[in-house]
Amino acid sequence: MFEEVGTTVEGDVIINVGPQHPATHGVLHLVITLNGETIKKVEPHLGFIHRSIEKMCESLSYRQFIYVTSRMDYLSSHINNHACALCVEQGLQVEIPPRAQVIRVLMDELTRIASHELWWGAMAMDLGAFTPFFHAFRERESINDIMEETCGARLTMNYMVPGGVMQDLHPNFQKRTKEFIQLYKRKIHEYDELVTGNIIFQNRMKNVGYLSAEDAISYGCSGPAARGSGVSCDIRKIYPYEIYDKLEFDEVLETGGDSFARYMIRIREMQQSIRIIEQLIDNIPDGEFQAKTKAVLKLPKGEFYQRVETARGELGVYIVSEGGTTPYRIKFRSPGFSNLSVLDHIARGSKLGDLVAMMGTLDLVIPDIDR
């Protein structure tokens, strides 16, 4: 399966990037065929972090399998759990109390901001500027502290359950979230000055990795990777779930199709998330935080598909149930899997240095791809 690392007849050189590499954001092995500095072909070799989550879930109950999914795309762990919980609730036909809905959306949006912050810091670091990484983590630490108080964990917060959330919010949650919003608004202009407006960054990202709208749809891209090419695909707007249809926020679209467009989309998505949080943080309804469900859940025979918008794109959870206490088959349609397939298409003809910018703006998290 591995091509012999060496030279082909035409003088092309085949090099390996990864699996251990500072810029691949996980264990991804790319076999790149280079001619000088120009890339001729990129072939991803996956599977270094394959944990057979889909097979594992076939022997876990409907309450247990949600916690395994936090480890898939660990940067949007709340959103992964949310998707699984929603899918199970679709089967159970249970009504979620409004307080639980609002808490879930708040946690989702905070996770989205945290994920984009880490993406921003890591992207700048890949391009060579080390300072934004620390600034990004300062904001991310605030969010992690908020999560730690309420959910008990900082990275894989197993907080969503079928029916609502596991525990009520910590009394400090509102205060700390409001402080975080203030901190974020004070510091966001630093990001623009330090990175977005910097001419070196712009030159490294503009006209790099052009992805047309037809290709984005054909390759199944979703999330900021597709929205950068003008494809409107925000699940929160098109197939709204929870209370997203009652919230006011914009779907951020750019028509550039290059890396800089994808970059700007994530920066603006962070601002839209702040807008959503501001709308909700003062209006958390009182009531139950979890609907009454049985201890052992049994889904009726049938199939259920739930799609949500994670920080990376469209996550789909497909449960096939035979009426028992464990799912018969679960399929996780991960956004990174399709986004990675487009890397070969957009990388041909560009330079090795551009590959790093492209991988950064596609925002690949490898555990999401390998499951």
Next chain:
Amino acid sequence: MLNEELKAHITGLLPTATFEEGGQWLTIHVAPAEWLSLAEHLRNDASLQFNYLFCLTCIDWKTHLTMVYHLSSTPYRHNIVIKSKLDRNNPDIETVSHIWRTAEFHEREVYEMFGVNFLHHPDLRLLILPDGWEGKNPLRKDFEDPINMIKL
């Protein structure tokens, strides 16, 4: 388009298709031999335009395998599900990777996990499993691995 209109339109395209009741989206059962022509129609028909394949997977029903394709349309925002029953010992089906490019990776994954052979696939080989994987397909229900699998 609503489910009933889609049902009528697709019956017009392919009279031998059967439909499943229930579920949020229209579910169509086709024979594997007719899948490719139906797929091309679904993609190119002006009133359907299913240009977004968002999930491609397979389910092992112990007596047979079922391929499941979830399609969506970006202009019209309707969704359908296509299922195709495959023989367990001889699972062959045409590839659709030239219609929806995302199918390339998804079909490779189904090939290695379930053993489905996709005809005319440009590059059918192992994707997630390690190179040189000798043995059966892991996601099939009769997969035994005494070392790594623990039966609860």
Next chain:
Amino acid sequence: MWSFSNIANNIHVWLNNNFNPTITLIIEMVMAGVAVIGLFAGLGLVLVIMERKVSAWMQIRLGPNRVGPKGMLQSLADTLKLLVKEGLTPNGADKFLFNLAPFIAMIVAMLLMAPIAFASGFQLWDLNIGVLYVSAVSSLMVISILMAGWSSNNKYSLMGAMRSGAQIVSYELSAGLSVLAVVVMTGSLQVSEIIASQQNGWWIFKGHIPMLVAFVTFIIAVTAETNRAPFDLAEAESELTAGFHTEYSGMKFALFFLAEYVNVFIVCAIGATLFLGGWMPFHIGNWTGFNHVMDYIPSSIWFFGKTFFLIFVIMWFRWTFPRLRIDQLLNLEWKYLLPISMINLLVVTAMAILGWHF
């Protein structure tokens, strides 16, 4: 009384009285060599800890603060660590070149210490083509990088070395032209004369705008010459895992590392000498009172202050800007910096002839 020339003179006289002239010469050469090596090592230690503290300050963190008071002894710990590391030679590497490359880098760095004037009268070798000597010897650095990349028998190292070679050779031109601007104004290549000509004001003020342009192109060009960010493609950690010195470990890596920092010191010292007056205090024209007050501060403090200020600016670049791609980097040089330097040189020459400077 304690001035360097006095001490040097006393030593010379004492040695001449006790030994014959040849032995005196050899002993003096050995003493100079030891002093340079000592300075090399001392500078290396200071610059390593300075880089780490400056970067920490810019990244809102503390930096090393365990070893010694406020972490000041961190460099000693680093040196000890590098000394005891295993020095591996990769399979299939060209052993002779592999071992020779870091030493050439170090030798070049030490040779460049010779014409720098650290304080008034404190210069190892005041040759009459001082500036030309510096320009020429610093080009030898590219040989050591190419040797390191080639002999490592590693594709990444080779790519890093090629990129670096192209980069250094290109930016030599702009650096040389910027330096020429000062030489034209002074009329001499000799370092002591250049400093003396700044008696009534530093060239960056006397030469106003064209000299400022020359200074800016000089700083950009020497950042590229010493492979510092934003031009550090040769060592791009996130792309090529350390480029041309990927395969070096232990003492040989330490030598490359030190040679890079000492190079930064030297080019900043040259910049300070040519544009900011070297050890000359801040004088304004004919204001003798002010000048007299400024003279109280020892000249070595002036020199080191200016040099370390320029080093701080270069470090500031590293932690602010991302990396340029190789084609963008070469574009910058050949399409922008080189024409600007050439036109600037013409303007400076016109200025010198017509006397339009202060």
